[in-house]
Amino acid sequence: EGNIGYTSTGRIPVRAKGKGTxxxxxxxxxxxxQGWIPFDQLPQVYNPESGYIVTANNKVVSDKYPFFLSSSWAPPYRAERIEELMQQLIENEDGLTIEHMADIQGDQISLQSIELLPYLKTIQAEDLESDVGEAALQHLKTWDGSMNENSVAATIYATWFHQLGLVIFEDDLRGNVFExxxxxxxxxxxxxxxxxxxNPWCDNVLTVPYEDCLKAATMALDRAxxxxxxxxEGPIPFISFRTNVDGWVWGDIHKTIYSHNPFSEVLPLRTVFHREISSGGGSYTVNVGPYKxxxxxxxxxxxxxRxxxxxxxxxxxxxxxxxxxxxNVFSNHYDDLIERHQAMEYLPMTFGRADVRGDVLVLKSR
Known part of the structure; x- marks a missing residue:
């Protein structure tokens, strides 16, 4: 009682050479x-000094760990944000409640965007070809890194980040390797x-003159x-948010897709089986909203x-x-939790026999 811990179970090979990738x-x-990693040397934590344990698909061993586990760890941003929020709660000395944990699960601050935001802010509007550059940069000046679905800055940042990857890598990497x-x-x-x-990665090797990283970031923002x-732009040019940057909210382009295989690909059936909903978050937020x-x-x-x-x-x-x-697509309960899940609502869990007795379905033979 009062102990916390975790261990990574299973058998992981010790390789004489190579990493199995x-x-x-x-x-x-x-x-x-050469056998298996001994059980007592598998990643494990027991009663850490911090008083809590955080994992979010991040690397859970140090670089000094003697065995190879994986090369597919997620970047540390989500785990670091959880650590940050936990420390804030501890410093406030308010205790930890269900509501506090729900707030952490729903958090949409991206430490990854905060890390790169200074590079984006160095771009000057006069160096951009776009007519909406100044308006776009204004949204980023006071942005706190929140990938909220109503955020305009989140839209601008996410599209810039995507284009930056293209600007920097597409001249050096090709096809499936790049993706x-x-x-x-x-x-x-x-x-x-x-x-x-x-950094030479910022230069487009297919063009002259040499581009530094500020130039690459500027080109990426223009593309974004x-x-x-x-x-x-919308179907009606004069009734759109094309040049109204204030209307570029993240949830309008970032949507959670609940596709049905195979009926989402069959146009007449798509409207019956397919579901989409505007969403916040990003690939590096605790309330993760990843995309390829x-x-x-x-x-x-x-x-x-959750x-x-x-x-x-x-x-x-x-x-x-x-x-x-x-x-059952015709049931009221086919999709009735989508919006509630998106809104970070929760349902009570029942444990006692008395709590579930009224909802028991009894099957009797004839």
Missing amino acids: VPVIGWDSEYEW QFADRKHASFLANILSDKN LEFLEKEF FSEPYSQIYVPSY QIVDLSDWTKSVFMHTTGQSG
Whole structure:
């Protein structure tokens, strides 16, 4: 009682050579496994000094860890934000409540955007070709990194970040290599690149003269603003938000997609089975709203199940799941949890026999 901990269970091979990320020769012993990582050397934490444990798909071992586990860790931004919020709660000495945990699960501040925002703010409106550059930069001046669905700054930042990846990498990487790299690694790599103004990655090797990182960032913002003007143009040119930057809210282009396989691809059936909803968050927020680099702004992954458990009083525990409890498209419960999930609402969890007795379905043979 009163202890906390976790351990990474399962069998992980100790490799004589290589990391298992690519095919290797199999006709000699050079790459044979040397057994399994001993259980007591697997990643584990027990009663840490901090008094809490945070994991968010981030790397959970130091660089000194003697065994190779994975190369697919998520960047540290989400875990660092949770740490930040936990420290704030501890310093306030208000205790930790269900409501506090719900606030953390719903948090949409992106530390990744805060990290790169200074580079975006160095861009001057007069260096942009876009006519809406000044208005766009104004939205970024006081932005706190929130990827709220009603944020204009989030829209501008996210599209700039996407275009920056294209500007910096598309001349050096090609095809699937570029897309796979961009989807998995480019966030942390871009931060390292921009820290050196004259980093050669910023130069387009296919053009002259030499471009530094400020030039690359400026080109990316021009591309982003051009994209957004077209995106918000609408079917009627004079009734649109094309040049009204104030109307470029994040939720209008960032949508959670609940596709049905295969009926979302069948036009007459799409309207019956397919669901979409405007959403906030981003790839690096605690309330994660990720999308593929190759398919920007279409969120196809969600934190589908949320749960907060009060071990001192189980009856206070809550949960939420999307999309609905029924797989029957004609049921009211097919999609009735989508909006509630999006709004960070929760449902009570029931544990006692008396609490569930009235909802028991009894099947009797005839």
